[in-house]
Every structure is written in C-alpha cells, then in structure tokens.
Amino acid sequence: MNDNYSVFSAASVRRGAEWLRGEGADADVVISSRVRLARNLKGFPFVRRAPRHVRERILAIARERLLNADLTAVSGGSARSERMMWVDVHNCDPLDRTLLVERHLISKEHAKQSLPTKGNEDATPAPGSSPGGEPRGVAISVPDERLSIMVNEEDHLRIQVLRSGLDLAGEGGAFDQINAVDDRLEGLPGSPGLEYAYSPRFGYLTACPTNVGTGIRVSVMLHLPALKLTGEMEKVKRATRDLSLAVRGYYGEGSEAIGDFYQISNQTTLGKSERVILQQFERDIIPQVIAYERAARRVLLEKRRRVLEDQVMRALGTLRYARLLTPEEALSLLSQVRLGVIMGLIPDIAESTVNQLILLTQPAHLQRVIGREMDQNQRREARADLVRQQLSI
Amino acid sequence: MKCDKCGGEATVHEVTIRSGKKVERHLCDRCAKGEGLPVQSQSVSVTQVLSHFIAQQAAGAVAPFAGPPAEAAKATQCPACGTTYAQFRHDGLLGCPECYASFEIQLGPLLERAHEGGTHHVGKVPRRVSGHALPPARPHRIDAPATPPRPTPDERARRIETLRKRLAEAVAAEQYELAAKIRDELRQLEAPATSAAPAPSKDPGQAKPGGTGGIGGVGGPGGAGGGAV
Numbered sequence: 208m209n210d211n212y213s214v215f216s217a218a219s220v221r222r223g224a225e226w227l228r229g230e231g232a233d234a235d236v237v238i239s240s241r242v243r244l245a246r247n248l249k250g251f252p253f254v255r256r257a258p259r260h261v262r263e264r265i266l267a268i269a270r271e272r273l274l275n276a277d278l279t280a281v282s283g284g285s286a287r288s289e290r291m292m293w294v295d296v297h298n299c300d301p302l303d304r305t306l307l308v309e310r311h312l313i314s315k316e317h318a319k320q321s322l323p324t325k326g327n328e329d330a331t332p333a334p335g336s337s338p339g340g341e342p343r344g345v346a347i348s349v350p351d352e353r354l355s356i357m358v359n360e361e362d363h364l365r366i367q368v369l370r371s372g373l374d375l376a377g378e379g380g381a382f383d384q385i386n387a388v389d390d391r392l393e394g395l396p397g398s399p400g401l402e403y404a405y406s407p408r409f410g411y412l413t414a415c416p417t418n419v420g421t422g423i424r425v426s427v428m429l430h431l432p433a434l435k436l437t438g439e440m441e442k443v444k445r446a447t448r449d450l451s452l453a454v455r456g457y458y459g460e461g462s463e464a465i466g467d468f469y470q471i472s473n474q475t476t477l478g479k480s481e482r483v484i485l486q487q488f489e490r491d492i493i494p495q496v497i498a499y500e501r502a503a504r505r506v507l508l509e510k511r512r513r514v515l516e517d518q519v520m521r522a523l524g525t526l527r528y529a530r531l532l533t534p535e536e537a538l539s540l541l542s543q544v545r546l547g548v549i550m551g552l553i554p555d556i557a558e559s560t561v562n563q564l565i566l567l568t569q570p571a572h573l574q575r576v577i578g579r580e581m582d583q584n585q586r587r588e589a590r591a592d593l594v595r596q597q598l599s600i
Numbered sequence: 601m602k603c604d605k606c607g608g609e610a611t612v613h614e615v616t617i618r619s620g621k622k623v624e625r626h627l628c629d630r631c632a633k634g635e636g637l638p639v640q641s642q643s644v645s646v647t648q649v650l651s652h653f654i655a656q657q658a659a660g661a662v663a664p665f666a667g668p669p670a671e672a673a674k675a676t677q678c679p680a681c682g683t684t685y686a687q688f689r690h691d692g693l694l695g696c697p698e699c700y701a702s703f704e705i706q707l708g709p710l711l712e713r714a715h716e717g718g719t720h721h722v723g724k725v726p727r728r729v730s731g732h733a734l735p736p737a738r739p740h741r742i743d744a745p746a747t748p749p750r751p752t753p754d755e756r757a758r759r760i761e762t763l764r765k766r767l768a769e770a771v772a773a774e775q776y777e778l779a780a781k782i783r784d785e786l787r788q789l790e791a792p793a794t795s796a797a798p799a800p801s802k803d804p805g806q807a808k809p810g811g812t813g814g815i816g817g818v819g820g821p822g823g824a825g826g827g828a829v
Contacts, residue, residue, distance in 0.1 A: 241751075247697060249697065250697075250766075250769075250770075250778070251696070252695055252696040253693065253694060253695060253696055253697075255691075255693050255695075256681055256683060256693075256695040258698065361693070386724070390727070391738045393726055393727050393728060394727075395727060396727060396728050396758055396759075396762075397758055400728070402726075402728045403728070404697035404700070405725070405726050405729065406697075406700055406721075407721070407729075408720055409700050409711075409720075409721055410721025410722075410723065410724075411721075411724075411726075412697040412700055414693045414694055415692055415694070416692075416694065416707060416711055416714060417692075417714050417715075419700070419711065419721075420715065420718065420721045420722075420723065421723045421724060423723075428784065451716050452783070474716075475714070475716045476715065476718075477711055477715035477716055477718035477720070477721060478718020478719060478720060478721070478722055479718060479722060479723070480717075480719065480722045480723035480724075481723050481724060482723075483722075513762055536785040569601060575776070576816055588783075596796045
C-alpha cells in the first residue's frame with residue numbers, strides 16, 4: 208500500500224493520466240471511455256437548494272461511506288487501484304483544482320470557487336469549516352485514477368469511471384466497475400450504506416430532470432483528424448445528433464472541438480436501460496465512427512499522401528521550433544503529430560510522448576512540471592520550451 | 601328537486617358515503633349556506649370554473665413563493681422544500697427528490713420531450729427501495745425489469761422496521777409531509793397480505809387504501825383528486 212501517493216505529486220503530474228495512455232481497444236481512434244452516474248441521498252434537498260449546514264452533512268456522510276466501502280476492491284482487471292484518496296475541493300489550492308479538471312477527475316463547475324446558491328439565506332460558515340468556498344469534495348482511486356466521485360456537485364454524488372481506449376460494456380469494463388461501485392456505496396439493506404433518492408416511475412432522482420432515470424452519462428472521446436481533413440466530420444456530427452447524442456469538444460460541455468478531439472455522449476436517461484444505452488454506443492455508433500475515421504486515414508495515405516505528410520510535418524516543425532505556444536495551438540498541433548505517429552509518418556517519436564504532452568501543456572500541469580506559478584505570457588514561453596525539449600531531434 | 605329542509609327548489613346536491621352507505625342531500629341555496637356547504641351561482645359554467653382554476657395555478661406559478669400551499673397552489677410549490685415551479689423554470693433545477701412528486705403533472709410532458717418519448721424509468725433499481733418518494737407506479741406500466749420484486753415476509757419486516765425509524769426521524773425533523781407519506785406506506789405494508797405488496801397491478805381501478813371512499817373511484821392519474829367541480 209502506497210499511502211504517500213498523491214494526485215498532486217510531481218511524479219504523478221509528470222506521468223500523465225491513465226486515460227491518456229493510448230492503451231485499450233481501438234486506441235488509434237478512441238482516446239478514452241467514460242461512464243458517470245448521478246445519485247442523490249434520500250431525505251435531503253438537492254445541492255443547490257440545501258443550506259450550508261446540510262451540504263456539510265451530506266459531505267460528511269458521503270466522505271465516510273466513500274472511504275469505507277472498499278471501493279477499490281471492484282476496480283476490475285488491473286490491480287493498480289489501491290485506495291481512495293479524498294480531496295476537500297473547497298480547501299484546495301486553485302491551481303490544484305485546475306489540475307484535477309485537466310486530469311478529468313472533477314468538472315469545471317466543481318472547481319469553481321463558489322456555487323451559485325441563490326435564495327440561500329443560511330450562508331454562514333459552520334465552525335471549523337473553511338470560509339473559502341462551498342463544502343464539496345472528490346474521492347479518487349489511486350494510483351490508477353480511474354474512479355472518481357464528486358460530492359456536492361449538481362447532485363450529491365457524481366460517480367465516474369474513466370478508461371483508456373474503448374472499454375465500456377465488456378466484462379470488467381467501465382460499466383461493470385461503476386455498477387459495482389454504486390452497489391457498494393448503497394450496501395445491503397440492513398447494513399451500513401447510502402440510501403438513494405429513487406422513484407419507481409422516474410428512477411434515480413436528480414437535481415436536473417435531464418439526468419433522471421438511470422442517471423447515466425456515457426461518453427467517448429475520439430480523435431478524428433482524418434474525418435476533419437476530408438470534410439466528413441459534419442456528416443458524423445449530423446448522424447450522431449439524429450441519434451440524440453451530443454458532440455462536444457475536448458473540454459466537454461460548451462467547448463468547441465480543438466485538435467480534432469470530439470466527445471460523443473448520450474442525452475437521454477429516462478426510458479432506456481443502462482445496457483441499452485451502452486450497447487447503442489459500443490456496438491452501434493462508436494464502431495461506425497471508428498470505421499469511418501480509419502477509412503478516411505487510408506484514403507489520405509493512399510491518395511493524398513503528400514498533403515497529409517505536409518500537414519503533419521508542418522505541425523511537428525512548429526512544435527519543434529516555436530518560441531511561444533498557447534494551450535489551444537499546442538493541442539491542435541499535437542493532434543496532427545499524433546496522427547502522423549499513428550500512421551507511421553514520424554518514426555522517431557513515441558505515441559506516449561505525444562499523449563503525455565497533450566496533458567503537460569495545459570496550464571496547471573505546466574506550472575506543476577516547471578515548479579512555479581506563472582502568468583499567461585510566461586506560460587506560453589514555458590510551454591514552447593517544454594515541447595521543444597520533449598520533441599527534440 | 602325539492603330542498604330537503606324547506607321544500608324550496610334544491611340547487612345544491614351532495615352525495616357522500618358513510619360507513620359504506622350512500623347518503624344524498626338536496627338543498628336550496630339558503631339552506632346549503634346555513635349548512636356551510638359551498639354554493640355556486642347558477643350562471644357559472646363548468647368552463648368558467650375550470651378557467652378560473654387554471655388562472656389561479658398560473659398566478660401561483662408566476663409569483664415566487666406563492667403563500668402557503670393551498671389546495672389549488674399545491675402544484676406550483678413543493679411542500680417538502682418550498683421550491684416553486686417558477687424557480688425550476690428559471691434555472692432548470694429541482695429542489696429536492698420530493699419535487700418530482702409535487703410537480704409530477706407538469707414534469708410528465710417535459711420529461712417526455714427531453715428524453716425522446718421516455719416517460720418511465722427502465723433499468724437499475726436500488727437495493728434499498730423502501731419508502732419511495734412517489735406513490736407506486738401507475739397501473740399501465742409494462743416495463744417489467746424496473747418493477748421492484750414482491751417482498752418476502754423477511755424483507756417486509758425489515759422494511760417496516762426501517763420505515764418506522766424513518767417515520768420517527770421525519771417527525772423529529774418536522775418533515776410532516778414526508779412523515780405522512782411514510783405513514784401511508786407503513787399502513788400499506790402492515791395491512792393483510794392481499795393489499796400489502798405495492799407490486800405492479802394490471803387492475804386499472806386499484807383502490808387507494810385508507811381513503812374514505814368516493815363516487816366512481818376511477819380518477820385521473822396522479823391520484824391528487826382535485827376538488828369537486
């Protein structure tokens with residue numbers, strides 16, 4: 208048992224994230240698979256309408272259960288999940304919060320200083336609590352960081368399992384793990400555990416009715432540079448939207464696609480079982496998109512090789528010689544280089560190096576790697592230096 | 601028809617069921633007033649009453665924190681957490697699990713639109729399904745996998761125990777609305793085996809236990825039973 212491991216340690220920051228390792232099925236196209244469940248405790252108001260002392264109580268109840276339910280026993284497959292690490296997000300340094308967002312362990316909303324709690328008169332902090340922010344936290348399985356559970360986000364609990372590659376519905380896949388975690392949090396009737404808000408008609412009750420029912424959100428992050436180059440991305444977007452799925456960018460909700468990374472996720476949660484939603488993803492939709500992307504890559508290689516090479520090499524050239532880089536530019540150039548590496552056009556760079564840089568060029572990771580806080584301009588310099596050094600000939 | 605009391609023209613007709621027997625009363629306006637019965641002027645049509653009722657609802661929905669939950673305003677404010685339907689329309693967030701029961705009528709079509717026709721949960725059911733926030737499923741549900749299994753005597757005993765505990769907690773926390781729901785559920789569980797299980801019933805006219813009995817009995821869904829029109 209490694210009790211000293213921390214998500215925030217320099218070593219883990221440098222190592223990158225599990226979901227960005229480029230492992231698992233179809234990792235040439237699928238970056239990562241994510242399943243999340245929204246859950247609320249019975250007998251409590253939802254987070255936004257709960258007075259502070261109630262949110263503190265929810266936090267305490269959830270924390271106790273998350274740390275004692277032996278959740279890492281059901282991590283499935285790899286045994287790299289040793290224990291749950293708890294982070295009081297409201298007491299967290301802003302940079303550490305951003306780090307958690309960049310590692311996809313908490314949402315942007317959860318990282319914000321304070322939640323909009325309109326009409327909440329009971330805002331006086333309880334004794335012993337931090338006046339810094341609204342009581343909220345996250346439990347993370349370490350060192351694998353596959354499982355994370357946010358407490359007091361929009362719902363009392365947001366359970367998430369994040370895996371590299373396409374790894375959703377298969378045995379021991381993301382859904383099996385999250386389902387087992389959900390069971391363990393609940394415990395058996397008559398033994399300790401959480402009681403969820405549930406109704407036979409509406410299913411698991413959530414603060415926002417768009418999540419009610421199964422409370423499940425399945426999302427897959429795809430790298431689709433060839434479809435973008437051949438102009439077929441719009442077709443994919445239209446097709447997925449017709450299936451009432453959402454297509455988002457790298458940074459999730461409200462973000463535009465940067466670097467040809469797209470997240471596809473389900474929009475409906477009521478009236479369809481978890482298995483049906485997962486099957487729709489893993490059996491019907493994602494394999495089709497993967498096949499399109501691979502076909503487009505083949506066409507590029509066979510018919511427009513020079514154009515493809517030109518684009519990839521220019522991207523590599525910029526990364527190798529640039530003196531200033533914004534995070535968006537770095538991400539979009541790294542996306543091109545990743546394509547080149549996967550297609551065998553750039554033999555001297557490992558895919559893992561590119562994947563790691565995708566994370567290390569983001570603001571909080573960059574500052575942790577360099578070891579000091581920097582303003583935006585300093586970061587642009589440091590980012591270019593880091594990339595140059597990592598991709599040097 | 602003649603008034604039972606004075607023999608004048610009866611305008612108010614009341615039918616009640618007392619200990620299983622139908623009791624009818626026919627009274628004129630004056631005598632009905634004397635008996636404390638609501639009297640409507642004859643010129644008021646059903647449509648007018650309805651539109652008045654809807655207007656009342658709408659007014660409640662627009663004004664935030666519309667007073668104490670009167671019979672007509674019930675659907676505009678959740679009695680458990682005080683969230684108004686207008687607040688929900690404003691930020692898209694409900695206040696508490698009970699809101700789903702409070703706003704069930706408005707939420708139904710909204711959810712159907714948001715979930716591509718999905719109206720009822722299908723899928724995982726929690727292990728602890730004691731004390732539902734809502735009354736048992738509507739009779740017309742057909743999604744078998746989502747229905748809780750009929751409890752064994754052991755489970756029943758356990759559920760009764762947890763419900764009793766929760767009832768005490770709810771009362772201690774002055775959550776009377778919740779307490780009432782738990783109490784109803786307890787009664788249902790403790791009743792003789794025939795009516796105990798909240799199992800899916802194919803009988804569309806499932807009688808509500810504990811009710812004083814009404815006329816007809818095949819009310820609309822939701823079971824709220826609006827006032828007499």
